[in-house]
Amino acid sequence: MRYVLDVAVERPLYSLFSYSHYRKLDLGVRVKVPLGRGFSRGWVLKVSRLEEERDLKSIDEVIDDSPPLPSTWLTLAQIISQEYCYPLGLTLKLLFPYDYLPSFGEITLKSVGERFSRLVVGSRLSRLSYYREVIGEFLAAGEKVILLVPQLEDMEDWASKLSFDNTFLWYSEIRRSERKRAWNAAKGEGGALFIGTFSLSLVPMRNLGLVIVDDEGSSYLRRLSLPYIHARDAILLRRRVESFSVILGGAILSAESFNLVKEGWDLEELPGSKPKYRLIDLKRSSKVAFLSQSLFSKIKANLKLGGKSVILLNRKAYASYLKCEECGYIPKCSNCDIPLSLYREEGKLKCPYCGYERSFSDTCFNCGGYFFKLGSPGIESLASLLRRRLGSGVAVWDAETELFDESALIIVGTQRVLQPKIMNGVKLACIALADLSLYKSSYRSEEETLRMIYSLASFSPEELYVQTYVPEHPVFKIFREDSWKEFLEAELDKRKELRYPPFYSLALVSLKGKRELFLMSKLKELKLALEGRAIEVLGPIRRVLPDGKISLSLLLKGKKGELEKELCDLLENGKIKPSKELEIIVDPPEV
Ligand SMILES: [Zn+2]
Ligand SMILES: [Zn+2]
Structure with a gap:
């Protein structure tokens, strides 16, 4: 008996690939498979019997004895992949980037009491005492709590001020041994508090009762690379596969979160005095x-x-640019051709865009002059x-x-x-x-x-x-x-009138490369593919990138949910072909 395995490879590709294997494997197990001229790691997402003879390659190696993530996480990966038009295999890799962690095992969803959805507004001090009380209740009930914060310093501060016994930190640069300890605690049955930055939002938990996203509008809660997910959105997506209570808190709410009041979320304003x-x-x-x-x-x-x-x-910096008073020379970035900012304390000029730097010792590179006109301080x-x-x-x-x-x-x-x-x-x-x-x-x-x-x-x-x-x-x-x-x-x-989030979705589709004519022909194909879809196309916007490449971007607008669906459809059906020039950012941080 042979089996067909459908595998999501950890590559920027949008369809599953079929392989044959002599043994039935569990869904969510990782395998090494031949792909093109090389190999790739991938996740087994479908298994069926090989009924008729098909010309399939065999898998090369089975990596896991048992699936590293619970099966609900395969569904979550599918949801994220669809919402951000991000390849499924890469999404799974994002959910489990740590090879040294043991398999999480299954999460059996218990039937639980009613879960609440709450927006909490107040000063830091008032939020602290509010969170402490609510977290205490969940921990006492033996449930787990996640507290997401924007910066590392916030994490340490909340941990010490809340001072619960079973507290674990989770962030990108955490030491392996500590991550293992936290992972094992997340796997365990008992109650515990986890405080961390974005990456914590997608860590599986047994008996998760509550997630708090503090300073929920902060841009530091967003990933800095593809897919550009905000922690608040990650939690709302996670809620489609799990049942837990949510608090979005802050000194003020983002427009996106405030809009949730209309969907039945409670709004709680904590008392406190203003400065x-x-x-x-x-x-x-x-x-x-x-x-x-x-x-x-x-x-x-x-x-x-x-x-x-x-x-x-x-x-x-010290000044946004400087200009020699004698010869008029303005030092510019050799990559980006934009003026360099002056960092006087370090004695350096730096590009605000690509990070290029050169040393500067108060004399003009061009004429040796000493006097400069300085840009904005x-x-x-x-x-x-x-x-x-x-x-x-x-x-x-x-x-x-x-x-x-x-x-x-x-x-x-x-x-x-x-x-x-x-x-x-x-x-x-x-x-x-x-x-x-x-x-x-x-x-x-x-x-x-x-x-x-x-x-x-x-x-x-x-x-x-x-x-x-x-x-x-x-x-x-x-x-x-x-x-x-x-x-x-x-x-x-x-925003509703101008068709912006949270009512409409935005996506930035860019083509990047050295040969502009080639990019322009690609752009033409892209525009053609987008025609007749429920998508509004703006642009192109042309930019020169730090490494000298050209970027041509289109800004796409569409009804929330529809734009993502249309884009995924185009990618899955090969109407838009993934290539090393193409980048698709759904919900871009900057427009
Ligand atoms: Zn530069
Ligand atoms: Zn000069």
């Missing part, structure tokens, strides 16, 4: 180091009293101006920061400052220029600006200042009046 808030009109203020005179005095006074101040400025230059006036206790915090002075009382940083290590114990917080995010060309820019203000406030500083050149912008009134629900209602209406 003293002042909006500063930069047009009417005399300035010291980019700060209004009055704000500067407040920071100075705070420093004298030993109080901590955090200044958020969403621009990295970033956190480093703000910090150095403050140091000149207030002394050395001014630190810079950014994703790239390696040396950080923990004792600093004034911290200048990008949005990365929105985490406990920086914000705990802060007395004065301010946004140096809200206009930077407000006028970013994104359909989320107003929502993100508002989230930034609310997030700063949620760490409960005593005073909160926001500087802007457009104080009349409606976003600022919303925080003062705490009318975020009205704002999100209006925002959702707008």
Whole structure:
């Protein structure tokens, strides 16, 4: 007796491949199979008897004795693969990237009581006590709880503040031994709390009772490569194969989550006081180091009293570019042809786009001149101006920061400052220029600006200042009046009208390569394939990439669910052929 195995290979391919084998294998077992001129690993997803003679290759090797993931995870992989038009074999690899972990075994779904779906809004402190109580109830009932957070520092902070006995951390860079320990705890029957970043959202659990996604609107909860899934969405997809309660929490909600109220989710607003808030009109203020005179005095006074101040400025580096005053030369990236940003403390010029860098020692590369006109100032230059006036206790915090002075009382940083290590114990917080995010060309820019203000406030500083050149912008009134629900209602209406998420789906389809004519002919084929489908096609947008390649992109819009279905259909039927030039991003982080 021989069997036919249908296998999803871990390659960017959209159909299953059939192989023969002398033995019946369990579904979800991994095998090594011949593919093209080489071999690939794949997942067995269908087994049937070989009834008639077919010209099939045999599998090369059976990798697992038993399936590494529970069978519900095969269904989950199928759902994710469909929703993100991401190849099934690669999706399975994403769900189980760790070869050193033992098989999880089956999860038998118990019939459980009613599960709740809840949105929780409040300051960090009020969320902490709320979560602690709810988590405690689930753990006492012997169920497992997942708490998802944006940054590593959040994870450590919640773990120590919640301080439950059976707590396990889970993140990408965790040590093998610790991951094994956490995996075995997830396999076990008893209650336990798991705190982690995105990757935890797809870890199987026995007796999962509750998932909390905190700071649910944060962009740091999203994967940074294909498929660009947000942890909140991963949890909602996971719920299609499992039954557990969900809390989406934050200082404010994302428009997507707020829309869930209409689907019957409970909204709970936790009591708490707001910090003293002042909006500063930069047009009417005399300035010291980019700060209004009055704000500067407040920071100075705070420093004298030993109080901590955090200044958020969403621009990295010292200056966005520099230009020689003598010869007019502007140093540019040799890959991207865009001006390099100055990092004065490191003595380097860096490309904000591809990371290219070269050293810089205050002389012009072209004429040897010493005088430069500087582009828009970033956190480093703000910090150095403050140091000149207030002394050395001014630190810079950014994703790239390696040396950080923990004792600093004034911290200048990008949005990365929105985490406990920086914000705990802060007395004065301010946004140096809200206009930077407000006028970013994104359909989320107003929502993100508002989230930034609310997030700063949620760490409960005593005073909160926001500087802007457009104080009349409606976003600022919303925080003062705490009318975020009205704002999100209006925002959702707008998105519905303009056909944006959560009502419509977006996908960015790009062709990347060196030969532009070839790409253009491919683009033509692509457009032809998309014709007559329920998809709105915008573009193409042409870009030059860091490595010198050309990228031609189309932005696709379609009804939620429909766009994904149409795209998958085109890919599975070979109407759109996967190639090394083609990249499809469903729900792209930036549009
Ligand atoms: Zn570059
Ligand atoms: Zn020069």
